[in-house]
Amino acid sequence: MGRIIYAEDDDIVGEIATSALFGAGHAVGWLRDGQAALEAMRFxxxxxxxxxxxxxxxDGMRVVRAMRVDPHLAMVPVLMLTAVSGRSDKDIAFYEGVDDYLTKPFDPDELIFRVEQLMGGNIRRTGMFA
Structure with a gap:
């Protein structure tokens, strides 16, 4: 079981994702804006x-930037879950410090798998790129 902060302003997507993650046994704090998510993570x-x-x-990218310069949040794995699917957007997200990138619509089982991979330490931060 892991503690997950989930920032999503769409109620339907938020319900699907949190339900899947709760169902897999994780504790999820769902917040509807990036500033609130960052404050919760700092708490x-x-x-x-x-x-x-x-x-x-x-926005999510600004949250990632703030996390990567905060000594308490710098190593927290980040999954960007977004409808933005352009290759350059994805490349920029990884450059900024995102560890994984999943586009909407998504398979809830894949979301669970990816989150659990990040929690399991199967990633290794190399500084600039994940």
Whole structure:
């Protein structure tokens, strides 16, 4: 079981993702904007952050940038879950410090698998690229 912060402003997508992750035995804090997600992570460090790219107040990329310069959050794995599927957008996300990238619509089982891979330490941060 892991602690997951999930930032998503779409209610339907949020319900699907949180239901899948809860069903797999994880504790999920679902927040509807990036600023609230960042504040929650600073209060209690999660095992994984799942972020949407486009959100109110602070988008997912700005959250990642803030995490990567915060000593308490710098090593928290990040999965970007977004409808943005362009190759350059994905490349930029990895450059900024995202560890995995999944596009919507998504298979809930794949979301669970990817989150659990990130929690399992099967990734290794190399600094600039995941």
């Amino acid at each position: 209690r460090t999660p095992d994984v952050a799942v972020l949407d790219l486009h959100m109110p107040n602070m």
